[in-house]
Amino acid sequence: MSVALTRRPGLGRLKAARAPLHPICLGFAALVVLAALLAPWLSPYDPNAVDLGNALAGPSSDHLLGVDAAGRDTLSRLLLGARTSLLGPLGVVVFSTVAGIAVGLAAGWRGGWLDSVLSRSTELVFAFPGMLLAILIISVYGEGLLAPVIALAIAYLPYVSRLTRSLVLAERTRPYVCAYQVQGHSALQICLRHVLPNIAPIVLAQSAVNFGYALMDLAGLSFLGLGVPALTPDWGRMVFDGQTAIQHGYPLSAILPCTLIVLTVVAFNVVGERWADQVARRTT
């Protein structure tokens, strides 16, 4: 069985063709997660402690990575920003995976009118670019992390549900599913106990790839000034705040979060794609 995972073009080229790439990315991703978890104990300063007298200073023994335009310590903001920056995509992925699997399972298994309704609805969602949908919802519900997370989760749902649906359709015709039906198990039991565990690895691999994209989208929203409230440290937000710093010729507080976003997205994408490849190899 070969079902194509949907990935946006571009980052696919960075596959683990060269041996060290995957372990490095895995290590980096693990490091970021660790930093996010231990941030309150690792960060030397309160990320929101303003010190205007020291604004835009370069790296020194006090502030290892310098300060931003409001005098806040960059390192602390990066560490605590990791939390928000990772939490958001996690929420997006978890919600879109759970909801997407439910929708795809229902559509693929029952077929008929339920399939038509669900498939057409998800296709409608496909038509909206995720970012625009998020901006729309934020403009209605205002600031906060929840609104963009829900919005992006809805935008990502069709990818998961479409994949699940085609996998379920393929699995449904297999003799072992027919055998269980003949044995007298109910459709729900067969779905949950046999079909779902067999398709889960492929769907989860897709979700791992989605994590990177979600991170990028959420950071983009924060950069636009939407989403995360002003005082919460967040990498995208830091890039937004750093615009003035760049104009004054002290770009460090803007470049560092930018770099971290890019590296983290790449790392999670490489790890996710590698997992997807392994799963694909195992199932063929």
Added chain:
Amino acid sequence: MNALDIQGLRLQLPGSARPVLDGVDLTVAPGETVALVGESGSGKTLTSRTALGLLPPGAVTEGRVLVDGQDVLTMAPDRLRALRTGQAAMIFQDPGAAINPLRRIGDFLTESVRLTGTVNAADADRRAVELLDAVGLGPELLRRYPGQLSGGMLQRVMIAAALMGDPILLLADEPTTALDVTSQAEVVALLGRLRARFGTGLLFVTHDLGLAAAISDRVYVMYAGRIAETGPAAALFDRPRHPYTAALLASTPRLEAPSGRLAAIDGQPPDLRQELTGCAFAARCLHATELCREEAPALRGTHPAACHHPLEGSRTDA
């Protein structure tokens, strides 16, 4: 010159404790039909594929595989490609899987000869129509897609495609297994007619003993990567010398035989992950002795059988 001449072929794959093919000798003369019979794991499909140089990745080979006098195993890649479009061609088991469903039949037939530049487009089309006629199909099929044809028709298209390059050797890997019995009869009749008309040698790989007996001039029986027995078809099935052949014949359900239990062979073929000393069939053979377990028998006798204690007498005696 033989269409196919395999001499002492030994093939080792990474991760297996014994060679997957262990000293295979096989010949196919032009215009001859040779059946290669065996069960799954016997190595029959792999043997037929080596004739085209289609080796699995990591395979290490010994011996020679001569197609029309040239050794396929040591051939340069471009020579090999020319060989696959010219002197040797293969017919696969499942025509639905072996033909690209998105291209028309005409494209499928003429693709390989056009790409190698041996024939120009007009000549290729003419030859395609000629061969479609030879297999009993009309020229209107050139414009159709594979999905519009039945299994039997697709298999005939595959045969026509195989003949496009005017091969001296035709390799058929279970070509009728996926077809109905009546379609099978048609395809077999077709192969016989084409053999007579074009003079190609045919290596017919199958697990169906009855089919092998009915269509071939000579038969090779393979077990665990080795040739167990070989000989003229009628003689081999009336008077099998190797216990495996006899056991296989006894366990085949047949129309003439009385109904009821079959004389099944106990056990399973030897695992690839285990070393093999002595005769490959010794573990399951009713006549096995100590000698059989220690020393691998070579093919011997006028009706060659790789057995230390070949059977005498006819099948019906047993």
Added chain:
Amino acid sequence: MPEPVLQVTGLRRTFGAVRAVDDVSFTLGAGGSLGIVGESGSGKTTTARIIVGLEQADEGQVTVQARARAGRARGRAERLARAREVQMVFQDPYLSLDPRTSVEAVLRETLRLHFPGTDHEARIRELLDQVGLGTRAADALPRQLSGGQRQRVAIARALAVQPAVLVLDEAVAALDVSVQAQVLNLLADIREQTGIGYLFITHDLGVVRCVTDEVIVMRHGRIVESGPTGRVLADPEHPYTRLLLESVPRPGWDPDGIAAARRAL
């Protein structure tokens, strides 16, 4: 004449313009073995799927042990009762087992569904023994088993329900000759021990000769001939049956003649 355990009357099923099953009727006696022979498109597989409940007939009736099976099963009790009547073994040994479930878990699932509260361990061992699998096979996953072993597991799973009829849809077609012989012998033994009835769907006349008492021949959805296996194979009445018999390869056969006869029919 023993009481028929399976009775099929006037079955019809149409897919669009194609009559897949066209007025099919037959009976299977208790402990009997009936073969359904035909080529692809004959309707034999559709008939089997209707009997088992995977498809619904447009018309006609299927009765097992004097109980009619009509329409979809409604409710748990009906589903379980139908499963206890007819079970099925499929053709492809590689796809008819869930790749993630071990042999023991497969049998336990079935036992838990149909016989909750009984001693499953003993019954599992009994079933494995009955199909000739050792206790080592109990923990194995399907990918660690050979084709023949997987079919044995499929048979054990079907027998665990204790059905009255077992439908075997080309159950040995994908197996090697020597493995096929082992499984056919096993099936003969099981029928002797348990008195279960077999419905053997196959295209292989040799297999039909070996394991069935009666046979029906199907073509284009209709039954063209039926009767005791020995008589039908030795002395066929319908030209299609004769064609099928002649198509079986044997030394001295005439494939050209068959091709011509096929076109004539």
